[in-house]
Amino acid sequence: MIILTLNSGSSSLKFGLFDTQGVDVRAVMSGEKTGRTLRASDASGTALPDVSLADDNPITAVGIIRNLVSQAAILAPQAIGHRVVHGGTGLREHCRIDDRVLEQLRLASAMSPLHAPAAISMIEAAETAFPGLPQVACFDTTFHAGMPEVARTLPLPRALRDAGIQRFGFHGLSCESIVHQLGDECPARLIVAHLGSGSSVTAIRDGRSIDTSMGFTPSGGVLMGTRSGELDPGVIIYLLREKGYDFASLEQLVDHQSGMLGISGVSGDMRRLHAAEIESRDCQLAVEMFYISVAKQIAAMMVSLGGLDLLVFTGGIGEHDGDTREEVCGRLACLGVELAISGPRSASGNPAGFSSRCGIRVLMSEENNQIARHAYRLLTT
Numbered sequence: 001m002i003i004l005t006l007n008s009g010s011s012s013l014k015f016g017l018f019d020t021q022g023v024d025v026r027a028v029m030s031g032e033k034t035g036r037t038l039r040a041s042d043a044s045g046t047a048l049p050d051v052s053l054a055d056d057n058p059i060t061a062v063g064i065i066r067n068l069v070s071q072a073a074i075l076a077p078q079a080i081g082h083r084v085v086h087g088g089t090g091l092r093e094h095c096r097i098d099d100r101v102l103e104q105l106r107l108a109s110a111m112s113p114l115h116a117p118a119a120i121s122m123i124e125a126a127e128t129a130f131p132g133l134p135q136v137a138c139f140d141t142t143f144h145a146g147m148p149e150v151a152r153t154l155p156l157p158r159a160l161r162d163a164g165i166q167r168f169g170f171h172g173l174s175c176e177s178i179v180h181q182l183g184d185e186c187p188a189r190l191i192v193a194h195l196g197s198g199s200s201v202t203a204i205r206d207g208r209s210i211d212t213s214m215g216f217t218p219s220g221g222v223l224m225g226t227r228s229g230e231l232d233p234g235v236i237i238y239l240l241r242e243k244g245y246d247f248a249s250l251e252q253l254v255d256h257q258s259g260m261l262g263i264s265g266v267s268g269d270m271r272r273l274h275a276a277e278i279e280s281r282d283c284q285l286a287v288e289m290f291y292i293s294v295a296k297q298i299a300a301m302m303v304s305l306g307g308l309d310l311l312v313f314t315g316g317i318g319e320h321d322g323d324t325r326e327e328v329c330g331r332l333a334c335l336g337v338e339l340a341i342s343g344p345r346s347a348s349g350n351p352a353g354f355s356s357r358c359g360i361r362v363l364m365s366e367e368n369n370q371i372a373r374h375a376y377r378l379l380t381t
C-alpha cells in the first residue's frame with residue numbers, strides 16, 4: 001500500500017511517501033517544509049530542487065506535495081496518515097478519520113493550541129487535494145496511554161482529575177520509532193531524549209512508557225525553543241492577578257515567547273543560538289539553561305526507571321547537535337552517564353571497555369515510518 005504521511009510539528013511540516021507492507025516500510029520520497037521552503041529527497045536520499053511556496057496556506061503545501069509524489073511513485077497514494085499531537089481523553093488510539101473524529105479533534109484543540117490548528121488544517125487540505133482517500137490520525141499520546149497511575153496523575157483534586165486533567169505525554173510516535181529501531185537490542189531501562197523545537201524526556205521500561213516530562217499539554221517539562229516548560233504555577237496566577245494577562249496573552253507568553261527565545265531575546269533555534277552565544281551572555285544563558293533542564297529531566301527519569309541501560313538522543317537538536325549531547329551528558333557524569341567522544345562502538349553504542357554505566361546512542365526520530373505502519377494496520381485489518 002502506498003501511504004502518504006503528514007507530520008505537523010511546531011516548527012515544520014514533515015512528509016513521507018511509503019511503500020508499506022505490514023511493518024516493512026520503504027520511503028519512496030521524504031521531505032520537510034520549514035517557513036516557505038519545501039525540501040524533498042527521493043528514494044535514494046538524493047535531494048530534489050527546493051520549492052518556494054507562495055503563501056502559508058496548508059492547501060498550497062499539500063498541493064505541492066501532491067505534485068511531487070505524483071512524479072515519484074508509479075502508484076498514487078492509497079491512504080494518508082497524519083501525526084496529531086493531542087486527541088484529548090476521547091481519542092487515545094490511532095484511528096481512521098471521519099466527521100465525528102474531526103469534531104472531537106476540534107474539541108481537543110484547546111489542549112494543544114500550538115499544534116492542533118495546523119494538524120486540523122492539514123487533514124482538511126488533504127481531503128481537498130486527495131478527495132475520498134482514507135485518512136488516519138496517529139496520536140503522540142497513544143504511546144503513553146498505559147503509564148502507571150503515579151506518573152499519569154497530576155496533583156489536583158479528584159473532580160478535576162475525573163474531568164480528564166492528567167499527564168498525557170507527547171512525542172509518542174518518536175519514542176515508539178526508537179523502540180522499533182532498537183528491536184531486540186531494546187534494553188529494559190531506556191530513556192529517550194527527544195530534543196527539537198519541542199523537547200521531552202521519556203522513561204521506557206521493556207518497550208513501554210512509564211513516565212514522561214510533558215504533561216497535560218506539550219508546554220510542560222523541559223525548557224524549549226519558545227515554550228517555557230516547567231514554570232512555577234504561581235507565576236501564572238501572579239500575571240493574571242497583577243499584570244493584566246488573560247488566557248490569550250498567557251498562551252502567547254508560555255508557548256511562543258518563552259523558553260530559549262524568551263531568555264536570549266534572539267531566537268529559539270539552537271543553530272542561531274550557537275552562532276550568537278560567543279557574543280551574547282543572554283544566548284549563552286539560554287543554551288546553558290536548556291542543557292541543565294534536559295539533564296535534570298534525564299536524572300528524574302533514571303529515578304522512575306530505577307537506573308538506566310540506554311540513553312537515546314533524537315529530534316532536530318538531539319540528532320544533529322553534538323554540543324548539546326556532550327553538555328547534557330557532562331552534567332550527568334555524577335550519575336555515571338558518560339558520553340564516549342570517539343573510538344570503535346560496541347552494540348551498546350559505547351567503545352568497548354568504556355566506563356559509562358549506560359549506552360548512549362543517537363537515532364533518527366522516524367515518526368513518519370510509525371504513522372505509515374499504523375495506517376497500514378488500521379486499513380487492512
Ligand SMILES: Nc1ncnc2c1ncn2[C@@H]1O[C@H](COP(=O)(O)OP(=O)(O)O)[C@@H](O)[C@H]1O
Nearest residue numbers: 009010011012196197269270315316317320321
Ligand atoms: N544542525 C543542527 N544543530 C543544532 N540544532 C539543530 C540542527 N538542526 C536542527 N536543529 C534544531 O532542531 C529544531 C527542529 O527540531 P525538529 O525536531 O525538527 O522540530 P519540529 O518537529 O518541532 O519541527 C530547530 O529549531 C533547531 O533548533
Ligand SMILES: CC(=O)OP(=O)(O)O
Nearest residue numbers: 009010170171198218
Ligand atoms: C509535541 C511536540 O512538542 O511536538 P514538536 O516537537 O513536533 O513541536
Ligand SMILES: [Mg+2]
Nearest residue numbers: 009010196197
Ligand atoms: Mg517534531
